[in-house]
Amino acid sequence: MDRRCNRRDFLRQSSTIGAGLALANLGNIVGATETDSNTAQKLSDDKTLRIGFVGIGVRGSCLLKILLELEGVQVRALCDIREDRVTRAQRWVEEAGQKIPSGYSKSDTDFKRMCETEDLDLVITATPWQWHVPVCVSAMEAGKHAATEVPAAVTLDECWQLVETAEKHGKHCMMLENYCYFRKAMTILNMIRKGLFGELLHCEGRTQENWIRENWHIFNSDGTMGWLGEHLAKRNGNPYPTHGFGPMAIWANVNRGDRLDHLVSMSSKSRALKLHAEQSFGKDHAVAQQAYLQGDANITLIRSVNGVTFTLYFGGQSPQPWSPEHKVQGTLGTCIGELFDYDARADGWIQAKVYEKGSRWANYTNYAETYDHSLWKALGQKANKYRAWDWSGAYDYLMLYQLVNALRRNNTPPMDVYDAATWSAISELSERSVANKSSVQEVPDFTKGKWKNNAPTDLAQV
Ligand SMILES: NC(=O)c1ccc[n+]([C@@H]2O[C@H](COP(=O)([O-])OP(=O)(O)OC[C@H]3O[C@@H](n4cnc5c(N)ncnc54)[C@H](O)[C@@H]3O)[C@@H](O)[C@H]2O)c1
Structure with a gap:
């Protein structure tokens, strides 16, 4: 199963599913609790959220x-440097029964004109990495909240820019880290909060991708470098840390009672990108002749101020199955294994196991129902219908639901600008460490001390 969004299937299925789901408004979700109905009642009084979208x-x-x-x-x-994508998306909005939105595609900074011209509450960006911060900063400077795809920022300077702009203009900036919404990640969060594993000691996470097989923006078909290829050619560290780190950060209360102190990082040699270039375009081609810095494997070790350790693996190029395998270790027990929760992926994957209070290994499934997270209990049935649109549709639904409803009620979104900055900062810090024989890098305190009093999040609020 290719887990990337299949556009053809997506468009074919969307009209059918859309019709079905339109019937299920917030008040009549199957399995919704009484509190959820109250929530629906409160929401009906809330304002409409006006959104601008960049990168379609x-x-x-x-x-x-x-x-x-x-x-x-x-x-x-709507904004995209490709006018045809703006036009296509305008059609989707119209088909959803809304007014045709304005389109912006004059240049690669036309999002700025959009932010300055339009009456919007929120701007969302799903552009290539290097455009995330320019879009979010333009939005916040123009008085709009911002939300960005992952990672929020490429450099440490950019991380600070996000924090300082959000603070200066009093705007929210949420990074859309959908891995935090995996059902299993949220169940484990619940198990941690209920004390099943005792005091947290150590977490392991990974971003293990197969970008070459999936042909994900490394080379364009005409032999030029794709936007992802540009990053991988010039950088060497963990360029995509937030899928692996996000769930662990929520589990371990990073920026909410604890904070990251320092890290060290090491990369293997770089092989897959050059081999791929040679095989695809021939040894004499420009993309096969150039150097690639990004190691095929990167391992980063992080320690928090309160003494929790994290191991973060990144591998995007060499052949390997996509796997968000994780581990959480506490004084009373551990849970280790595949974080993805969809049954269809159960074939030969590392099934999660739990070892609780010195008992025997038990299958994670024994715990899944008892510790299911309240958000999944309330909205899981509806969220699961979006799996037909994309492998991550269920998580995307819950994440966007929380973002939209937090802002409609003038609440802080569940993941804030400090999360965005701290999780993304691992990129440049790991690159600096790799470049200096795994030297120790201090992790900046983007919260400027607020982490001491920030309450932990259970990602349950809307
Ligand atoms: N959370 C996840 O699971 C997940 C999965 C895939 C991608 N992503 C993230 O989503 C983002 C986009 O990835 P993608 O696969 O959709 O890439 P893509 O190349 O398919 O889409 C990017 C879009 O942005 C447009 N664009 C580029 N520069 C622009 C600019 N300056 N102004 C306006 N539009 C611009 C491009 O024309 C394109 O339509 C990346 O940050 C990626 O890391 C996240």
Whole structure:
């Protein structure tokens, strides 16, 4: 199963599912509790959220389609450097029964004009990495909240720019880390909060991708370098840390009672990119002749101020199955294994196991129902329908639902600008460490001390 959004299937299925889901508004979700009905009641008084969307490629299309399913959302403006993508998305918005949004595609900074011209509450970006911060900063400077795809920023300077702009203009900036919404990640969070594993000691996470097989923006078909290839050619560290780190950061209360202190990082040699270039275009081709810095494997070790350790693996190029395998270790027990929760992926994957209070290994499934997270209990049935749109549709739905409803109620989104900055900062810090024989890198305190009093999050609020 290719887990990337399949555009053809997506478009074919969307109209059928859309019709079905339109019937299930917030008040009549199957399995919703009494509290959820009250929630629905409160929401009906809330304002409409006016959204501008930047970058409507593979990922942006998936997010936009789900946004159009949410109550209280109006998509008012669309921006992409490709005019055909703006036109296509304008059609989707119109088909969803909304007014045709304004389109922006004059240049690669036309999002700035959009932010300055349009009356919007929120700007979302799903552009290539290097555009995330420019879009979010333009949005916040123009008085809009911002949300960005992962990672939020490429450099440490950019991380600070996000934090300082959000603070200066009093705006929210949420990074859309959908891995935090995996059902299993949230169940484990619940198990941790209920004390099943005792005091937290250590977590392991990974971003293990197969970008070459999936042909994900490394080389374009005409032999030029894709946007991801540009990053991998010039950088060497963990360029994509947040899928692996996000769930662990929530489990371990990073920036909410604890904070990251320092890290060290090491990369293997780089092989897969050059081999891929040679095999695809021939040894004499420009992309096969150039140097590639990014090691095929990167391992980063992080320690928190309170003494929790984290291991973070990154591998995007060499042949390997996509696997968000994780481990959480506490004084009373551990849970280790595959974090992905969809049954269809159960074939030969590392099934999660739990070892609780010195008992025997037990299958994670023994715990899944008892410790299911309240958000999944309330909205899981509806969220699961979006798996037909994309492998991550269920998580994207829950994440966007929380973002939209937090902002409609003038609440802080569940993941804030300090999370975005801290999780993304691992990129440049790991690169600096790799470049200096795994030297120790201090992790900046983006919260400037606020981490001491910030309450932990259980990702349950809307
Ligand atoms: N959370 C996830 O699971 C997940 C999955 C895939 C991708 N992503 C993230 O989503 C983002 C986009 O990935 P993708 O696969 O959709 O890439 P993509 O190349 O398919 O889409 C990017 C879009 O942005 C447009 N664009 C580029 N520069 C622009 C600019 N300056 N202004 C406006 N539009 C611009 C492109 O024309 C394209 O339509 C990346 O940050 C990626 O890391 C996240």
